[in-house]
Amino acid sequence: MSLERFLNKAVSSWMSQEGPDSDIVLSSRIRLARNFDNYSFPTVFSHEEAKQVIHDIEGVLKKSPFQKFGQMELLKIDEMQPLQKRVLVEKHLISPHLSDDAPHGAVLLSENEEVSIMINEEDHIRIQCLFPGLQLKEALSTANEIDDWLENAVHFAFDEKLGYLTSCPTNVGTGLRASLMMHLPGLVMTQQINRIIPAINQLGFVVRGIYGEGSEALGNIFQISNQITLGKSEEDICRDLMGVVSQIISQERSAREALRKSSNIQLEDRVFRSLGVLTHSRIIESKEAARCLSDVRLGIDMGYIHNMSKTILNELMILTQPGFLQQYAGGPLRPYERDIRRAALIRERIQMETEKR
Amino acid sequence: MNCQECNQRPAAVHFTKIVNGEKTEVHLCEKCAQEKGEMFMFSGESGFSFNNLLAGLLNIDPSFHKQEQNPFQQEEILQCPHCSMTFPQFLKIGRFGCAHCYETFQDQLKPVLRRLHGGNWTHSGKIPKRIGGGISLRKKIDELKSALRESVIQEEFEEAASIRDEIRELERKLTASQQEGGK
Numbered sequence: 067m068s069l070e071r072f073l074n075k076a077v078s079s080w081m082s083q084e085g086p087d088s089d090i091v092l093s094s095r096i097r098l099a100r101n102f103d104n105y106s107f108p109t110v111f112s113h114e115e116a117k118q119v120i121h122d123i124e125g126v127l128k129k130s131p132f133q134k135f136g137q138m139e140l141l142k143i144d145e146m147q148p149l150q151k152r153v154l155v156e157k158h159l160i161s162p163h164l165s166d167d168a169p170h171g172a173v174l175l176s177e178n179e180e181v182s183i184m185i186n187e188e189d190h191i192r193i194q195c196l197f198p199g200l201q202l203k204e205a206l207s208t209a210n211e212i213d214d215w216l217e218n219a220v221h222f223a224f225d226e227k228l229g230y231l232t233s234c235p236t237n238v239g240t241g242l243r244a245s246l247m248m249h250l251p252g253l254v255m256t257q258q259i260n261r262i263i264p265a266i267n268q269l270g271f272v273v274r275g276i277y278g279e280g281s282e283a284l285g286n287i288f289q290i291s292n293q294i295t296l297g298k299s300e301e302d303i304c305r306d307l308m309g310v311v312s313q314i315i316s317q318e319r320s321a322r323e324a325l326r327k328s329s330n331i332q333l334e335d336r337v338f339r340s341l342g343v344l345t346h347s348r349i350i351e352s353k354e355a356a357r358c359l360s361d362v363r364l365g366i367d368m369g370y371i372h373n374m375s376k377t378i379l380n381e382l383m384i385l386t387q388p389g390f391l392q393q394y395a396g397g398p399l400r401p402y403e404r405d406i407r408r409a410a411l412i413r414e415r416i417q418m419e420t421e422k423r
Numbered sequence: 424m425n426c427q428e429c430n431q432r433p434a435a436v437h438f439t440k441i442v443n444g445e446k447t448e449v450h451l452c453e454k455c456a457q458e459k460g461e462m463f464m465f466s467g468e469s470g471f472s473f474n475n476l477l478a479g480l481l482n483i484d485p486s487f488h489k490q491e492q493n494p495f496q497q498e499e500i501l502q503c504p505h506c507s508m509t510f511p512q513f514l515k516i517g518r519f520g521c522a523h524c525y526e527t528f529q530d531q532l533k534p535v536l537r538r539l540h541g542g543n544w545t546h547s548g549k550i551p552k553r554i555g556g557g558i559s560l561r562k563k564i565d566e567l568k569s570a571l572r573e574s575v576i577q578e579e580f581e582e583a584a585s586i587r588d589e590i591r592e593l594e595r596k597l598t599a600s601q602q603e604g605g606k
Contacts, residue, residue, distance in 0.1 A: 101522060103522050106505070106506045106520055106521040107518065107520055109516065109518045109519065110506050110508060110520040110521070210549070213549075214552070217551050217552065217553070221553070223522035224550070224551050225522075225526075225546075226546075226554075227544075227545050227546065228536075228545070228546055229546025229548060231522045231525050233518045233519055234517060234518045234519075235519070235532065235535065235536060236539055238525070239543075239546045239548060240546070240548040240549065242548070270541050294539075294541045294543065295540065296536060296543045296544065296545075296546060297540055297541070297542075297543020297544065297545060297546070298543070298547065298548070299547050299548040300548045300549055303548075401455070402454070
């Protein structure tokens with residue numbers, strides 16, 4: 067398969083499209099957790115209950131399909147190949163938990179992959195909307211539409227005091243997790259990030275490097291999300307998160323400007339060295355690839371590199387993960403072979419950009 | 424020593440995991456350790472740290488409340504009548520078995536929810552349409568009832584009578600909407 071065709075099939079809209087403030091905010095995601103009130107939660111439910119949940123959803127789909135996003139496709143976990151599942155995990159469309167530990171799981175995907183509804187994960191239903199750039203409000207209103215659509219047909223577990231009841235008490239109330247994926251190389255280079263993360267945590271939000279373990283964020287990509295789900299309305303949660311995030315955006319922008327002023331040539335050098343590595347290397351590990359991709363993306367955003375699409379970072383961060391590399395190769399690869407494949411895929415993808423000119 | 428994963432290369436990364444007091448030693452070569460690292464990094468919505476912390480948070484709880492509980496109750500183990508999950512089970516996995524668990528364990532849960540959610544323990548977000556009407560009606564009735572008490576105290580009996588009629592009307596609506604919702 068040619069890379070172009072592979073990309074067309076592999077890339078979801080949030081990876082390939084630009085949204086508002088997308089020089090810093092890569093994507094906005096809303097997740098709503100819901101449960102049926104007449105079945106046990108997936109923690110303890112029986113075989114029959116699990117099947118019934120899927121059956122009920124299929125019933126809703128048949129009776130009153132959700133039209134807005136075209137055909138919705140229902141995929142059952144136990145009918146999928148391991149590689150297929152892994153690719154969905156790498157695209158953030160399903161969770162590792164659903165893929166590996168939910169034998170009765172399923173996912174309902176919209177055609178453009180902006181909407182994915184996980185079934186029988188930790189909760190019976192998890193509605194997820196993933197939009198490019200800073201579009202938290204839009205994602206929330208879409209998630210609400212889907213929630214209303216389901217609610218018309220089924221009864222969700224709801225308590226007047228505690229709100230929507232979820233399997234884990236950390237999600238009870240709104241069942242809402244709002245998160246933004248942000249590219250923050252300026253704050254990392256100027257070491258301000260170490261100061262900012264604790265401050266954000268104090269406000270009841272969580273910051274994590276979404277690629278990479280612990281405090282280390284691969285590719286300078288961070289995910290910021292709310293922790294509190296009870297006592298605040300959905301709109302307030304999103305508004306507070308947006309407030310924090312707009313601060314971070316302006317800090318990141320001024321960090322980038324400060325870097326341009328204080329070390330212009332060093333920054334330019336770093337950007338083009340990384341571009342060189344990506345354009346010419348024959349073997350590349352995921353860590354190095356992430357670092358170079360972040361530099362190149364920064365170079366594009368700051369105007370050092372021209373004629374290259376911004377979304378190259380989003381795309382390649384996803385596509386150079388093991389599952390995708392193996393899908394592109396058409397079979398299993400050992401780690402060393404992946405590094406070779408990864409280098410080849412990145413070179414080809416950058417080549418596509420030069421041909422476009 | 425060879426790597427546990429591939430059994431080919433010598434192990435270069437050694438670490439000891441201690442989970443709930445259970446010790447596991449892991450020896451990996453650099454390559455496999457990196458792969459493992461890659462696995463961790465995609466654990467998107469990682470409930471891991473949170474749920475483990477949660478269990479810790481809940482475990483502290485009983486000691487705070489010992490004095491308040493009567494000794495007779497303490498010997499009983501709370502169990503959800505619907506999914507038969509017990510409170511100790513919940514503590515262990517950090518997740519409930521069904522919607523009724525919230526009711527069963529409500530006394531234990533309240534302080535925990537407060538700690539998890541920044542002092543909050545009442546929902547103030549979206550309400551499903553099917554019960555939405557009921558809730559707002561009930562709130563309105565509560566408001567009117569306190570207004571009724573107020574006007575009785577003030578000896579404004581004419582107004583009290585009209586408030587009483589209004590309450591009756593709303594209560595009729597409430598029962599009607601509940602019957603509809605129950606269908």
